[in-house]
Amino acid sequence: MTPRLAGLVLALMALTAPLAQAAVDTGHLQAELVAQTSAIAPGQTVQVALRQEIDKGWHTYWRNPGDSGEATKITWTLPPGWTVGDFVWQAPQPYPVGPLVNYGYSGEVLLPMALTAPAGAPVGQSVTLQARADFLVCEDICIPESAELELVLPVQAQAAEAAGRWAAPIARALDAAPKRADLTARFENGDQGLKLAVTGAALAGLDLAGSYFFPFDGAVIDHAAPQSIERGPQGLTLGLTASYAFQGPEPPEVLVGVLKAGDAFYEIEATVGSLPVEAAGLGPPAPRSSGGSGLGLPVALVFAALGGLILNLMPCVFPILAMKAASLAGHAHEVRGARRQGLAFLAGVLATFLALAGVLILAQAAGAAVGWGFQLQSPPVVAALCLLMLAVALNLSGVFEVGASLQGVGSGLATRGGLSGAFFTGVLAVVVAAPCTAPLMAPALGWALTQTPAAALLVFAALGLGFAAPFVALAFAPKLLARLPRPGPWMTHLRRVLAFPMYGAAAWLLWVLTLQAGPTGMARLLAAAIVLALAAWLFGLSQSRSGGIGLRASAAVLAGLALIATVFPTYPAALPTGAEPSGLVAELPYEPYSAERLAQLQAQGLPVFVNFTAAWCVTCQVNEQVALARQGVADTLAATGTVYLKADWTRKDDVIAAELARHGRAGVPLYLVYDAKGSAPVILPQILTEGAVVRALEAAAG
Amino acid sequence: MPFAPHRRLALAGLAAVAALVAAPAQANPTLGKPAPAFSVVDSTGKTRTLSEFRGKTVVLEWTNEGCPYVQKHYDGGAMQDLQKRAARDGVIWLSIISSAPGKQGYKTPAEANAWRTRTGAAPAAILIDPKGQVGRAYGAKTTPHMYIVNPAGTLVYMGGIDDKNSADPATLAGAKNFVVAALADMKAGRSVAQPVSPPYGCSVKY
Numbered sequence: 001m002t003p004r005l006a007g008l009v010l011a012l013m014a015l016t017a018p019l020a021q022a023a024v025d026t027g028h029l030q031a032e033l034v035a036q037t038s039a040i041a042p043g044q045t046v047q048v049a050l051r052q053e054i055d056k057g058w059h060t061y062w063r064n065p066g067d068s069g070e071a072t073k074i075t076w077t078l079p080p081g082w083t084v085g086d087f088v089w090q091a092p093q094p095y096p097v098g099p100l101v102n103y104g105y106s107g108e109v110l111l112p113m114a115l116t117a118p119a120g121a122p123v124g125q126s127v128t129l130q131a132r133a134d135f136l137v138c139e140d141i142c143i144p145e146s147a148e149l150e151l152v153l154p155v156q157a158q159a160a161e162a163a164g165r166w167a168a169p170i171a172r173a174l175d176a177a178p179k180r181a182d183l184t185a186r187f188e189n190g191d192q193g194l195k196l197a198v199t200g201a202a203l204a205g206l207d208l209a210g211s212y213f214f215p216f217d218g219a220v221i222d223h224a225a226p227q228s229i230e231r232g233p234q235g236l237t238l239g240l241t242a243s244y245a246f247q248g249p250e251p252p253e254v255l256v257g258v259l260k261a262g263d264a265f266y267e268i269e270a271t272v273g274s275l276p277v278e279a280a281g282l283g284p285p286a287p288r289s290s291g292g293s294g295l296g297l298p299v300a301l302v303f304a305a306l307g308g309l310i311l312n313l314m315p316c317v318f319p320i321l322a323m324k325a326a327s328l329a330g331h332a333h334e335v336r337g338a339r340r341q342g343l344a345f346l347a348g349v350l351a352t353f354l355a356l357a358g359v360l361i362l363a364q365a366a367g368a369a370v371g372w373g374f375q376l377q378s379p380p381v382v383a384a385l386c387l388l389m390l391a392v393a394l395n396l397s398g399v400f401e402v403g404a405s406l407q408g409v410g411s412g413l414a415t416r417g418g419l420s421g422a423f424f425t426g427v428l429a430v431v432v433a434a435p436c437t438a439p440l441m442a443p444a445l446g447w448a449l450t451q452t453p454a455a456a457l458l459v460f461a462a463l464g465l466g467f468a469a470p471f472v473a474l475a476f477a478p479k480l481l482a483r484l485p486r487p488g489p490w491m492t493h494l495r496r497v498l499a500f501p502m503y504g505a506a507a508w509l510l511w512v513l514t515l516q517a518g519p520t521g522m523a524r525l526l527a528a529a530i531v532l533a534l535a536a537w538l539f540g541l542s543q544s545r546s547g548g549i550g551l552r553a554s555a556a557v558l559a560g561l562a563l564i565a566t567v568f569p570t571y572p573a574a575l576p577t578g579a580e581p582s583g584l585v586a587e588l589p590y591e592p593y594s595a596e597r598l599a600q601l602q603a604q605g606l607p608v609f610v611n612f613t614a615a616w617c618v619t620c621q622v623n624e625q626v627a628l629a630r631q632g633v634a635d636t637l638a639a640t641g642t643v644y645l646k647a648d649w650t651r652k653d654d655v656i657a658a659e660l661a662r663h664g665r666a667g668v669p670l671y672l673v674y675d676a677k678g679s680a681p682v683i684l685p686q687i688l689t690e691g692a693v694v695r696a697l698e699a700a701a702g
Numbered sequence: 703m704p705f706a707p708h709r710r711l712a713l714a715g716l717a718a719v720a721a722l723v724a725a726p727a728q729a730n731p732t733l734g735k736p737a738p739a740f741s742v743v744d745s746t747g748k749t750r751t752l753s754e755f756r757g758k759t760v761v762l763e764w765t766n767e768g769c770p771y772v773q774k775h776y777d778g779g780a781m782q783d784l785q786k787r788a789a790r791d792g793v794i795w796l797s798i799i800s801s802a803p804g805k806q807g808y809k810t811p812a813e814a815n816a817w818r819t820r821t822g823a824a825p826a827a828i829l830i831d832p833k834g835q836v837g838r839a840y841g842a843k844t845t846p847h848m849y850i851v852n853p854a855g856t857l858v859y860m861g862g863i864d865d866k867n868s869a870d871p872a873t874l875a876g877a878k879n880f881v882v883a884a885l886a887d888m889k890a891g892r893s894v895a896q897p898v899s900p901p902y903g904c905s906v907k908y
Contacts, residue, residue: 067843068905098908141806142904144770144869219900247733248898604838
């Protein structure tokens with residue numbers, strides 16, 4: 001191509017391209033009209049766009065600007081016959097401003113519109129299209145700005161193809177804009193609050209973390225309130241906070257807006273109606289790995305193993321293991337037998353932990369909002385565990401003996417009974433350990449339950465390994481075994497002493513049941529306990545005599561009756577949800593937790609301390625006594641104006657489970673301190689001190 | 703209607719549950735419910751409370767001099783006219799500044815009085831709420847954001863001042879002013895026909 005030819009081509013291009021209009025600087029943004037084509041034919045529809053390049057730190061608004069602000073507007077001055085459609089709005093971003101939330105855009109944004117030329121547009125001429133764009137540009141303050149814009153397009157005979165610098169960006173903007181998919185949406189404003197359920201094939205299999213509903217109408221929801229997410233097999237349900245439109249004489253019958261589902265945006269129109277069941281039931285989505293608790297698998301495994309190790313020292317576990325270890329000590333010379341015992345114990349521990357993990361994972365998959373310690377949310381389980389603790393205690397007290405294995409003293413270790421005994425000692429140890437969730441375990445388990453089932457099982461296996469480690473180490477180290485004191489009368493004394501922590505554990509479970517099922521439940525469990533004690537004594541009597549078949553049968557019947565009485569009939573729900581269990585002596589004034597109350601307090605700019613607790617959580621109770629129910633904390637709460645919210649997870653509560661999951665936890669305790677500015681909460685350690693709480697509250701108050 | 707008693711019972715139950723749920727939410731104002739009480743110092747240094755105006759209609763107007771939407775209503779004297787008309791009808795008009803110190807619109811009492819003189823504003827009082835307590839109690843989101851409390855202390859209107867979300871003074875003409883309409887309804891002994899509307903304007907600078 002000669003230079004002259006090139007010049008000609010360039011000149012032609014300049015003629016055929018829309019005359020470049022310099023972007024107008026309105027003060028805090030650059031605005032211009034751009035087109036997807038370099039020309040237009042009579043009757044043709046082409047895409048044009050209002051392009052904004054917004055100064056850093058400033059934003060303009062979406063069609064619903066949120067709590068304040070104003071949507072960008074454009075007013076065209078068109079020659080006769082020319083028409084232009086509405087903006088194709090891009091998906092907005094939420095912009096929190098103090099206690100308010102706005103919806104809008106920052107950086108570069110293109111708002112496309114469809115421009116149609118009249119059939120009689122004169123070919124060969126250029127048409128000048130004029131528009132006035134009005135923006136509200138906000139940083140902390142807002143400035144209305146406007147621009148007079150022009151777009152010049154040559155009219156040509158044949159339809160224009162997409163061309164030029166803006167063809168691709170406009171195509172991308174049109175592609176990215178929220179669209180209607182084959183989604184069904186329903187909403188219900190009932191005593192559960194405003195719920196929006198969306199179902200459809202497009203949602204299946206999406207990672208729904210970060211899902212959000214942007215309504216077109218600014219009066220239907222509280223924009224600043226957090227939206228809860230629950231997954232379902234065919235979609236999701238969002239928990240919204242109804243706004244003033246629902247207070248008016250004609251509450252909304254449709255909710256129209258944009259659903260952000262994971263990373264995809266869909267336009268939805270929800271009608272009033274009962275919510276489809278397939279839009280819920282699978283609990284909240286797992287937090288994005290970038291956010292939440294950034295625990296990796298190796299760290300989680302280490303935590304789990306450490307937590308398992310610590311579990312050995314729990315008051316309800318230690319007696320069982322101590323007796324088991326002592327029984328090994330008597331046979332230090334039988335190295336092989338001891339090893340086999342150790343392995344059988346390990347197998348029992350692992351099998352139980354994996355079974356528990358399996359149940360948890362299955363329950364979660366089935367949609368139950370459960371977490372670690374979930375076993376203790378059911379009164380029959382608590383009651384049965386209480387009886388188990390009592391039975392173990394009675395055994396340690398010498399009321400009766402269970403075979404040779406648990407008794408251990410003087411029995412052959414290599415017998416088959418010894419092995420299964422060791423296995424079931426492992427099972428028993430895990431079952432009684434569950435209430436004593438050690439602080440180190442909670443983050444690891446919380447992390448595990450938000451991961452794939454395989455990862456969750458690995459974490460639970462690590463927990464089991466840690467738990468079984470001391471006993472197995474003992475079994476595999478004859479030298480260690482040899483250093484244990486020889487068996488003798490002292491072992492009987494040790495057993496009698498160790499019975500008392502078990503009685504204590506039984507008493508504590510009785511207290512938990514009282515909180516769950518009230519005095520009637522307590523009376524029932526006490527009666528069952530006495531019957532069980534009688535059964536244990538009869539059984540013991542039969543062991544010390546010959547021919548005690550009748551005694552044994554009576555003991556079995558009585559024990560069976562006691563067990564049945566703990567499970568059936570069902571326990572009454574003693575306390576209305578949210579009410580304070582009467583057994584808790586609370587010295588700090590607090591309110592029951594709800595997401596709405598939290599959002600409201602934050603909107604009021606008040607610092608908030610949230611305590612996720614449960615009666616069956618030992619760590620929680622210890623923290624309560626040692627660190628929370630303290631004058632220093634009470635004074636600091638009052639001085640900083642911090643509101644104390646308590647989320648009681650003693651009974652199953654989906655809302656609390658969802659909130660725990662949001663913070664990457666599957667169990668209690670969890671302590672959150674929200675500052676007055678609405679920032680992300682500070683998570684306090686699981687083991688509290690009065691000083692740490694006071695410092696955290698003061699830091700949040702600023 | 704054999705099912706009616708059951709239905710009524712169910713409705714009563716629902717209402718009870720709703721009341722329980724709504725109980726902690728009192729800080730968010732609810733139409734037909736008592737308007738949130740407040741006690742705040744005005745630009746003359748006097749402590750004003752909502753209860754002192756019991757027996758009178760009270761209009762609450764959130765304002766911020768620097769906000770272009772507020773300016774739309776003040777620059778041409780439209781808001782001042784509303785305030786004067788309200789005063790003539792015995793309606794108590796309270797302008798509230800909830801901007802935090804250092805934020806747009808914040809005023810010391812002296813600055814607020816100077817602003818009143820300069821603009822010819824005629825509210826019964828200008829309430830200075832630098833901590834935003836009154837604003838948050840009412841959930842005030844924008845300037846202007848308007849609330850009307852009836853003589854019994856019940857909230858009867860909340861929302862925008864009119865139906866034109868724009869800072870352009872040209873939009874005043876032809877706008878439907880919800881406050882004017884609500885006050886007219888109340889004066890005529892009717893219930894407020896449009897008790898809610900979307901508030902618009904700048905965010906309150908808490």
